[in-house]
Amino acid sequence: MGTAFIFLNLRSINFVMKKSILLFFVLLLSMGCQSVEKSDLELLNGYWEITKVIQPDGTETDFGINTIYDYYELDTNLKGIYKKATPQINGTFLVDDYSEEIEIVEENGNFKIKFHSEFNDREVEIIEILTNKLVIKNPEEITYYYKKAEPINLTEDELQQTK
Numbered sequence: 001m002g003t004a005f006i007f008l009n010l011r012s013i014n015f016v017m018k019k020s021i022l023l024f025f026v027l028l029l030s031m032g033c034q035s036v037e038k039s040d041l042e043l044l045n046g047y048w049e050i051t052k053v054i055q056p057d058g059t060e061t062d063f064g065i066n067t068i069y070d071y072y073e074l075d076t077n078l079k080g081i082y083k084k085a086t087p088q089i090n091g092t093f094l095v096d097d098y099s100e101e102i103e104i105v106e107e108n109g110n111f112k113i114k115f116h117s118e119f120n121d122r123e124v125e126i127i128e129i130l131t132n133k134l135v136i137k138n139p140e141e142i143t144y145y146y147k148k149a150e151p152i153n154l155t156e157d158e159l160q161q162t163k
Contacts, residue, residue, distance in 0.1 A: 036111050040129050041104055044072045044113075047085055047093060047149035048134055056141040069149045071095060078104040082115060091153035 047069045053061045067086060071093070074080035082100045085093040100117040104126075111126045113136070127135040127143065134146040 035109075036126050036129055038106070038111075041078060041111060041126075042074065043129050043131060044104075044126075044134070045074055047071050047087075048146040049149040050144060051147050052145045054143045054145075069093065070146070072102065074102070074104065082113075087149065087152045089152055089154045091151035093151070 048071075049066050049069050050063050052063060055061075069085045069087060071083045071085045072080065073083075080102055082102045083095050083098070085095045087093055100115045102116070103114050104111055105114055106112075112123045113126060114123045115121065122138070124136040124138045124144075127137050129135075132148040134148075135143060136146075137143045
């Protein structure tokens with residue numbers, strides 16, 4: 001009788017532990033899923049360097065050194081421009097004349113960047129945006145990861161060493 005009692009208690013503990021572990025993982029996942037807030041959208045302003053792309057099938061492409069950055073400039077109405085920029089060794093960026101109009105809109109609790117140019121219209125959803133991290137996903141389910149770009153600023157000594 002004593003053995004059966006211990007067995008029943010272990011089964012009960014096991015059930016309680018299973019529920020606790022499941023609850024822990026649900027809480028952990030919900031904390032990890034950061035939603036984008038409207039106040040976060042101003043973080044989009046500036047230069048962004050792509051770090052990786054994940055295809056819908058899970059295939060990853062990592063990017064090392066990039067010669068082209070993305071540049072976003074938004075006003076307080078969440079409208080602005082998007083351009084490509086090339087970092088220069090003196091810490092500046094060379095930006096071409098071509099730009100696309102952008103607007104951030106909220107749809108079903110998600111924020112999307114809508115791009116408009118004379119050539120096409122497209123949109124991406126902002127999955128995550130932090131001071132130094134941007135994750136966006138296009139309608140084809142391709143996810144793009146960016147880090148906030150920092151200017152390249154080589155000193156005269158460093159320039160001499162590269163020659």
